[in-house]
Amino acid sequence: NAGVTQTPKFQVLKTGQSMTLQCAQDMNHNSMYWYRQDPGMGLRLIYYSASEGTTDKGEVPNGYNVSRLNKREFSLRLESAAPSQTSVYFCASSEPGNHWGYGYTFGSGTRLTVV
């Protein structure tokens, strides 16, 4: 039972390069999320998808785009990476309903460094 799978686990980019972080879940969850985590900043929401076919901006969306490819997959794209995007990125999923926060499942994270 894989849960939430993120790829890659580590990545180094040069400033200006682009890349896509992949996230897939096998729990049939409707909602998916992308967070970034910087030292001392907790988890900040970049984008979320409440259900297949919808996406919305979170707290820190600038410099990112997302695609909810299907119910399982939610990708995060950096079009022109900047050093300020050096961070650890977490994907998560949940099922809307009663106390959906209880079933929040995180991926193992992607450590991205932009030089």
Add this chain to the structure above:
Amino acid sequence: EDKVVQSPLSLVVHEGDTVTLNCSYEVTNFRSLLWYKQEKKAPTFLFMLTSSGIEKKSGRLSSILDKKELFSILNITATQTGDSAIYLCAVEPSNSGYALNFGKGTSLLVTP
């Protein structure tokens, strides 16, 4: 704007000490508050609190919620070095599909 504020931001204690971590919130349409432990990887779930005054307990960890004063505390008794981690507080709004709103976390270091 919704806010979740944790204090202290960092804490160093000796093994055997008792610690209290705080989380206050200003969130519209509050439904529940969750605590997570994070050790250099993804956060792991500790507690979910929905009702005021009811303590949740798991071993040496316990937590309680005060919905009138809008805060929660996480207590860890007889701390061990394995308790060293970042402790995250998150609030669940009642809108289904909306994201958890996290605080900045408390970094706890337990020294031998």
